Amino acid sequence: LEAEAKSSLVTFLGKLSNNNGQLDPVWNSTSDPCLDQWKGVTCHTHQTVKSINLTRFDLSGSFDVTSLCNDQSLASSLSVLILDGNNIGGDISDDIAKCKHLTRLQLSGNQISGIVSGSLSMLNNLKRLDISYNKFSGNLPDLSRISGLILFLAQYNKLTGNIPTFHFSNLEQFNVSYNDFSGPAPDTKGRFPDCYLGNPKLCGDQLANKCPPSNSSSENKKSKKFSKNQILMYSGYAVLAIVLIIFIIYKLLKRKKTEQKAAAVNKVASIDDNIDKPIVASTDQYKTVETRSEISFVSGDQSAMVSTSLVVLTSPEVNGLSFEDLLRAPAELLGRGMHSSLYKIMLENGMVLVVKRVKNWAISSSEFKHRMQRLDQVKHPNVLSVLAFYSSQQEKLLVYEYQQNGSLLGLLHGAEMGQAFDWSSRLGIAASIAEALAFMHEELSDDGIAHGNLKSSNIFLNKNMEPCISEYGLNMMENNQGSSSLIVNDGFKGTTGVGSSSAFKADIYGFGVILLELLTGRLVQNDGVEELTRWVHSVVLEEWTAEVFDKSLISEGASEARMVNLLQVAIKCVNSSPETRPTIKQVAVMINTLREEEETSLISQA
Numbered sequence: 001l002e003a004e005a006k007s008s009l010v011t012f013l014g015k016l017s018n019n020n021g022q023l024d025p026v027w028n029s030t031s032d033p034c035l036d037q038w039k040g041v042t043c044h045t046h047q048t049v050k051s052i053n054l055t056r057f058d059l060s061g062s063f064d065v066t067s068l069c070n071d072q073s074l075a076s077s078l079s080v081l082i083l084d085g086n087n088i089g090g091d092i093s094d095d096i097a098k099c100k101h102l103t104r105l106q107l108s109g110n111q112i113s114g115i116v117s118g119s120l121s122m123l124n125n126l127k128r129l130d131i132s133y134n135k136f137s138g139n140l141p142d143l144s145r146i147s148g149l150i151l152f153l154a155q156y157n158k159l160t161g162n163i164p165t166f167h168f169s170n171l172e173q174f175n176v177s178y179n180d181f182s183g184p185a186p187d188t189k190g191r192f193p194d195c196y197l198g199n200p201k202l203c204g205d206q207l208a209n210k211c212p213p214s215n216s217s218s219e220n221k222k223s224k225k226f227s228k229n230q231i232l233m234y235s236g237y238a239v240l241a242i243v244l245i246i247f248i249i250y251k252l253l254k255r256k257k258t259e260q261k262a263a264a265v266n267k268v269a270s271i272d273d274n275i276d277k278p279i280v281a282s283t284d285q286y287k288t289v290e291t292r293s294e295i296s297f298v299s300g301d302q303s304a305m306v307s308t309s310l311v312v313l314t315s316p317e318v319n320g321l322s323f324e325d326l327l328r329a330p331a332e333l334l335g336r337g338m339h340s341s342l343y344k345i346m347l348e349n350g351m352v353l354v355v356k357r358v359k360n361w362a363i364s365s366s367e368f369k370h371r372m373q374r375l376d377q378v379k380h381p382n383v384l385s386v387l388a389f390y391s392s393q394q395e396k397l398l399v400y401e402y403q404q405n406g407s408l409l410g411l412l413h414g415a416e417m418g419q420a421f422d423w424s425s426r427l428g429i430a431a432s433i434a435e436a437l438a439f440m441h442e443e444l445s446d447d448g449i450a451h452g453n454l455k456s457s458n459i460f461l462n463k464n465m466e467p468c469i470s471e472y473g474l475n476m477m478e479n480n481q482g483s484s485s486l487i488v489n490d491g492f493k494g495t496t497g498v499g500s501s502s503a504f505k506a507d508i509y510g511f512g513v514i515l516l517e518l519l520t521g522r523l524v525q526n527d528g529v530e531e532l533t534r535w536v537h538s539v540v541l542e543e544w545t546a547e548v549f550d551k552s553l554i555s556e557g558a559s560e561a562r563m564v565n566l567l568q569v570a571i572k573c574v575n576s577s578p579e580t581r582p583t584i585k586q587v588a589v590m591i592n593t594l595r596e597e598e599e600t601s602l603i604s605q606a
């Protein structure tokens with residue numbers, strides 16, 4: 001283990017045992033936590049600490065989150081922290097947010113006090129959070145953005161105020177009994193019957209203490225009256241605005257005519273000038289882009305035509321972004337396909353964006369806008385949001401944040417060249433993608449919006465090195481309304497059928513291929529998708545299964561049983577008959593079970 005990480009770990013462990021000064025004999029700076037297998041500490045390939053499990057170690061010092069999570073190496077590797085059944089005091093400092101990779105934080109049965117830090121809600125990967133039987137007080141933060149949380153236990157503390165809502169359908173265990181909560185208890189939909197016991201100030205339909213009827217109806221009337229006056233006032237403004245817009249459009253059209261005449265003589269530099277030049281754009285790391293000069297990403301006549309039509313979605317990151325800002329910024333071509341080009345744009349304020357320019361997409365403007373708005377409503381931390389968009393009949397522009405850590409394809413390419421990409425990171429990435437996709441599929445199933453083009457070059461690593469699915473909902477096959485799209489139909493993937501359910505099944509296929517890439521280290525980009533799946537099938541049929549896995553996974557000693565299990569999931573996903581493929585929710589459950597098993601085995605090694 002790196003010296004700095006070791007010293008942070010020694011400080012953390014030292015503080016846990018300060019009362020009786022009883023360090024475990026090997027917890028000191030002269031030995032190595034990984035090589036000397038410190039009690040309670042599990043490492044990965046002798047280099048990084050994966051888990052700390054000090055259940056019932058008779059510890060009584062204080063919980064020093066800062067030493068642990070301020071160390072970059074520990075913070076980026078630690079996934080399990082269990083201190084159950086000790087006598088540890090202190091509090092949860094906000095630095096906990098830096099331990100980004102925690103999937104389990106279990107502190108049950110200690111003396112930890114203070115408020116429950118709102119920074120816990122930054123731990124996107126958290127699955128289990130147990131703070132029961134401690135001395136926490138104050139309000140509980142809203143943890144609903146941790147979409148994968150399956151366990152939340154906070155019974156027997158001194159928590160007060162309202163209980164925030166949770167995704168009860170995702171939770172397997174939930175308990176906030178014997179605290180001092182008040183106000184309406186969130187509806188658990190009939191689950192966790194005893195979870196609110198011992199909170200006499202709570203009320204709700206599922207409790208003996210019903211909530212008093214709200215007096216909001218009279219307030220509503222007042223506000224309705226008030227809003228009538230407002231409506232009158234605003235309609236006045238609206239009329240004025242419409243007159244103003246008509247005037248501007250008139251002026252713009254006039255200017256456009258003049259410019260069109262001038263354009264014949266004086267052409268504005270545009271990407272259309274070099275549309276026929278061959279561009280080889282492959283992965284982030286291996287792209288060879290011929291046109292690297294600063295160019296405008298829209299043609300000159302458009303810039304005159306639409307100065308106000310960029311729709312900035314709710315993303316606070318680009319608040320105030322205008323079409324002019326995009327036009328003014330230097331653009332670098334990152335890649336060009338049959339129907340689309342991708343540009344990297346650097347704004348004056350230093351923000352780096354990418355703009356996807358899609359041409360001749362047979363989707364109506366209103367349907368496209370509706371889709372963008374739905375995608376804006378359904379956000380997941382592991383799915384890259386569209387920040388802004390523009391739509392005309394000929395082309396659509398979509399703006400995303402630039403991801404400087406590259407794509408999963410780049411990571412696999414690196415692994416091909418011998419860079420470390422270990423088994424538990426691969427499993428973690430697979431689980432996060434599956435969960436994010438399950439969330440999107442569930443939320444957008446009624447709208448028929450699937451990803452449509454899921455592949456490892458569309459998965460990026462964000463600044464915390466967590467996977468992020470890009471271009472969700474962009475390439476859709478024929479939808480319910482019958483408008484066609486960009487995707488090249490492929491019988492094998494199962495995208496030839498009309499209707500949105502086959503688009504969802506095509507995503508499962510795409511995900512299965514990503515799993516195969518993660519397991520085998522062989523890339524579709526080199527082999528072709530059908531070749532890869534055929535090869536895997538043939539290897540499995542011949543029962544030389546171990547041969548199929550990436551050699552680096554075998555040599556790091558990854559669990560063959562779990563790799564075989566993941567391979568079975570992948571094979572189900574790439575089944576040539578779309579109906580036989582599992583749903584992404586089923587896939588996510590299977591992969592999560594494997595991830596849990598992996599963690600349990602790490603803990604038991606400790």
Ligand SMILES: Nc1ncnc2c1ncn2[C@@H]1O[C@H](COP(=O)(O)OP(=O)(O)OP(=O)(O)O)[C@@H](O)[C@H]1O
Pocket residue numbers: 281282283284285287334335336337340341342354400401402403404406407453457458460470471
């Ligand atoms: N948000 C982003 N941040 C950083 N790089 C990106 C981003 N989006 C795309 N890229 C990179 O830009 C290059 C071109 O992307 P583009 O989407 O045009 O290609 P693609 O993924 O190969 O094709 P497709 O159109 O099928 O998605 C790729 O190397 C891709 O990894």
